[in-house]
Amino acid sequence: MKGSKRAVDLKLCALGLPAALMFFALYIVPFGMTGWYSLLNNSFAREFAGLSNYIRVLGNTNFRLAVKNTLTILLMTVGGAALLAGVLAFLLLRVRRTIPALFILVLPLFTPSVSITTLWQAVFHTSAFTSPGSAYGALVSLYLWKYSGTAAVLLYVGLRGVERDILSAAALDGAGALRTYLCISLPCAQAHAGLMLLVLLMYAFQLYKESYLLFGAYPCRNMYMIQHYISNHFNKLNFQNVAASAVSLTALSLLLYALVYPLWRRREGGKR
């Protein structure tokens, strides 16, 4: 016997400890620093300001507009992509050769945004002065194209795991394909549906990238999101506003993730 499992575990942990510490320094410490900066009235003089930065940011009309727009865009993009993914997963279940289809559906995820926005810019004539209808059309269609395929594949993987006996029993009872899908397959694949929504939300929060490429740093009123507010105040060196709005964005994202998380968690609970 050369060594115990525990000793080897310790060595393996020691091997990866520096990498984990660097992750903390670059991602978790800044997370805390953002919260700390949001409570100071000047991050250089370090004077404690309590909640005054939050009161100022939450009272700002531009910030309120940004929150409203962010929620509208999140609803349109995540809702639309989830719906489209549901349709695509249903169709995938009903065809035989799915592998080429899966590869095509994931392809947009790997196409660089800057490459594809060139085409979208030409089709929708996007700029800072684009009409609201065109702007929504451009951003939502780009999101649907880029991410709904991947969402469909995630959902499809879950739907494939539904036991065939249950589906056969439903068919024997006279349930049609659509009814079986909506009333049996989807509820059984709830965990994967939850994961799909989490991933879609994550990409929706990162939509600033596509918005920046389509409309620039100062988009039209309807496309102005919290991320634009943060970036624009950063460029103006208005760091207290940046910190307070970043914490507000964190709170908003955590709230939305918390709404979706129980769906995904249900399977984990079931497993134990």
Next chain:
Amino acid sequence: MKKAPGLLLAFFLTLFLLPVGALVFLSFLPPQTAQAVFEQKAAPGMLRLTLEQFACALGDDAYGRQFRNSILITGASLAFAMPVALGAGLFLSRLPRRWQRPLLILYVLSLLSPFQIIMLPVYRLSLMCGLYDSYFSVILLNTFSPIGPLTVCVLLRTVDDSQWEAASLETDSALQILRHVLLPQIAPGMGALALLFFAQVWNMVEQPLILLPDERLRPLSTAFNDIVRGNTDYAFSGALLYALPVLAFYLTAAALSARARRSAAR
């Protein structure tokens, strides 16, 4: 009626392929014609295929410089991030459960959070460390990105516990266990991670905007719009050339995966 789902799926798949196909087609049109197509001024006689746009793109120094920046940043990030992901993933997967869960939550939260949340402290840290306005600031941030360790941890959880125990009876060298027992089992997953990571860094926009104020240092993903705003002669071929490396990586991975499936089925 039985063929309806197949036909409908084929329709959707065509929609998914259409933008890439359009980009390829537009790249081979003469520069003025490609723009005229969208202004509905292109006469059918103007639609001849040519490599003019590619010649324009490859002849532009600014385009070449920013493309090289992309290669440098993505290549270096990938080279550093994969070993880091392996190490941190091992660390996460072998921790006792009471430590593992909170750490995993932190990794997941940082993966889900938009960059703007940590933008200000990262900017100030890079200033403090003297890395501001250098490639290293972006490479460092990407190297320790949470996606790698999380993926490796998930992959290592699929390795059976009995294999860990058997391996630790044979040797006490952690590196040997890693090389001979773990890596062969998670190699396909590591390939997928490399592809995901490559696409993520190649596609990066926000980080260079904040950390690289010198526009000559920025990757093409950030600088492309500014370059083609002044010169629309190669907007489509430039966009296509930029998509090629990551699409080639993806198609190669897809072909390898299909081949592995076929040989497993035999």
